[in-house]
Amino acid sequence: xxxxxxxxxHRVFAGPDESLILGVEDLSLFALSPQACQTLGRWRxxxxxxxxxxxxxxYEVLEGLRDARILRPVPRQDETQPGQQPSPQPLKVxxxxxxxxxxxxxxxxxxxxxxxxxxxxxxxxxxxxxxVDKARAAARHLLEHCGDxxxxxxxxxxxxxxxxxxxxxxxxxxxxxxxxxxGKQVHFSVTTNGTLLDAEIVAFLHAHxxxxxxxxxxxxxxxxxxxxxxxxxxxxxxxxxxxxxxxxDSPVPVAARVTLEPDQWHRLPEVYDHLIGLGFHEVxxxxxxxxSKALLPSIGEETLLMAGFSELARRFVxxxxxxxxxxxxxILDLLGRLHIGQTRPVSCGAxxxxxxxxxxxxxxxxHRLTGEMDFHAGGLADGIDHDRxxxxxxxxxxxxxxxxxxxxARNLCAGGCHYENHLRxxxxxLPRGSSCRVIRGWLELGLRTYAELRSDDAIEALxxxxxxxxxx
Numbered sequence: 002x003x004x005x006x007x008x009x010x011h012r013v014f015a016g017p018d019e020s021l022i023l024g025v026e027d028l029s030l031f032a033l034s035p036q037a038c039q040t041l042g043r044w045r046x047x048x049x050x051x052x053x054x055x056x057x058x059x060y061e062v063l064e065g066l067r068d069a070r071i072l073r074p075v076p077r078q079d080e081t082q083p084g085q086q087p088s089p090q091p092l093k094v095x096x097x098x099x100x101x102x103x104x105x106x107x108x109x110x111x112x113x114x115x116x117x118x119x120x121x122x123x124x125x126x127x128x129x130x131x132x133v134d135k136a137r138a139a140a141r142h143l144l145e146h147c148g149d150x151x152x153x154x155x156x157x158x159x160x161x162x163x164x165x166x167x168x169x170x171x172x173x174x175x176x177x178x179x180x181x182x183x184g185k186q187v188h189f190s191v192t193t194n195g196t197l198l199d200a201e202i203v204a205f206l207h208a209h210x211x212x213x214x215x216x217x218x219x220x221x222x223x224x225x226x227x228x229x230x231x232x233x234x235x236x237x238x239x240x241x242x243x244x245x246x247x248x249x250d251s252p253v254p255v256a257a258r259v260t261l262e263p264d265q266w267h268r269l270p271e272v273y274d275h276l277i278g279l280g281f282h283e284v285x286x287x288x289x290x291x292x293s294k295a296l297l298p299s300i301g302e303e304t305l306l307m308a309g310f311s312e313l314a315r316r317f318v319x320x321x322x323x324x325x326x327x328x329x330x331x332i333l334d335l336l337g338r339l340h341i342g343q344t345r346p347v348s349c350g351a352x353x354x355x356x357x358x359x360x361x362x363x364x365x366x367x368h369r370l371t372g373e374m375d376f377h378a379g380g381l382a383d384g385i386d387h388d389r390x391x392x393x394x395x396x397x398x399x400x401x402x403x404x405x406x407x408x409x410a411r412n413l414c415a416g417g418c419h420y421e422n423h424l425r426x427x428x429x430x431l432p433r434g435s436s437c438r439v440i441r442g443w444l445e446l447g448l449r450t451y452a453e454l455r456s457d458d459a460i461e462a463l464x465x466x467x468x469x470x471x472x473x
Contacts, residue, residue: 005049005075009025026412037065040062094352097354098149101354102355103158103355104172106165106172109122109128109164111164112228113230116227131362140176144187152188155188155189157211163198163202195244203247206247207250215247217237218260244280256282260287263298263299269310283328317450322459335447364381
């Protein structure tokens with residue numbers, strides 16, 4: 002066995018009792034005792050480590066780091082490194098079959114949310130609804146362009162999608178009928194503000210197993226400030242009066258989809274508790290997208306955000322030790338990726354198996370980029386223009402590889418959300434990387450949470466759930 006080794010790219014996260022070491026390239030994660038940390042500190046600055054020459058007192062730790070692939074054999078000039086695989090080719094737009102299609106069935110809304118990135122649901126255009134013929138055509142397009150995949154997803158979005166039930170009904174009917182012909186299955190979901198739910202709509206959603214995410218921001222004072230109606234009155238009471246019939250006997254989980262402004266970030270645990278108390282099966286909490294400079298957070302607010310997430314992560318671990326799963330989607334999604342070692346060659350699936358169709362039948366790489374005409378990429382009549390997607394995303398990502406290449410989180414983040422980057426850098430004129438501190442803080446929290454669960458053997462009980470989560 003070769004004795005000469007060099008250091009793989011890695012990151013150490015110090016802790017009071019034990020530290021963690023992350024293999025950056027393959028997302029391998031290991032605990033380090035204080036003694037191991039001291040040994041690592043003695044050798045980390047050495048370009049090469051000869052395991053035949055190290056003191057006996059250090060050998061066991063360095064051997065363990067070799068087995069963990071943090072230390073890797075130095076290949077001779079005439080050979081490749083043992084076990085070294087060719088670098089994976091980057092995914093290319095147009096080569097990945099379509100698996101998820103978002104239908105903007107209503108570019109209109111009955112609320113006037115303070116932070117709406119869709120400009121009141123209209124995406125900067127005149128209010129309009131997707132007609133039923135385009136809804137049917139979109140459903141067929143998804144099934145005709147999904148390749149060999151047996152399962153695909155159709156998402157109804159807006160604005161407020163329940164303003165256009167005829168298009169939703171038409172798309173569901175067409176998708177189910179055509180899927181039966183092809184031997185495939187379509188999964189449906191809708192994101193709604195909940196104010197238009199009634200018995201007939203709920204019966205339809207339940208009958209077709211439509212997964213529902215309700216946009217709700219917590220207790221009345223937060224929610225009503227963030228999500229008033231056109232008349233300025235809060236919408237909390239309107240939504241909660243309709244929740245029971247949605248939650249009762251639902252065949253699929255009903256989730257709360259939360260957006261909080263920076264001055265509300267200190268209330269994360271309270272918001273989570275309130276929504277679980279209302280009966281939601283799962284809660285996901287997102288910091289607001291800074292659609293204006295007024296929504297940019299201070300460092301103090303970012304600190305409070307991470308404190309709130311840390312408290313919920315602590316509770317997640319506590320519950321997991323008892324054999325239960327806390328339905329907090331932020332943690333579940335991240336732990337799922339860590340559990341299967343899911344590196345990210347790209348930041349998301351925008352244009353790569355994931356597309357959005359606006360109410361005029363035009364394609365965009367994702368629902369958040371709808372209305373941004375630099376990202377317009379064909380239409381239902383003539384298909385997806387993959388060249389346009391390549392050009393628009395390449396322009397947005399120009400220089401990002403260089404910016405991200407030295408970051409330990411690059412294989413977990415891969416540059417971040419395209420829309421967020423576009424918004425911060427092009428609309429607000431912020432420097433590249435202005436959200437990196439929060440992203441890295443969140444990822445480090447996830448790594449520490451995963452390591453704690455693994456050390457308690459609680460990860461075994463969660464394993465199947467996390468693996469399924471990561472593959473959704």
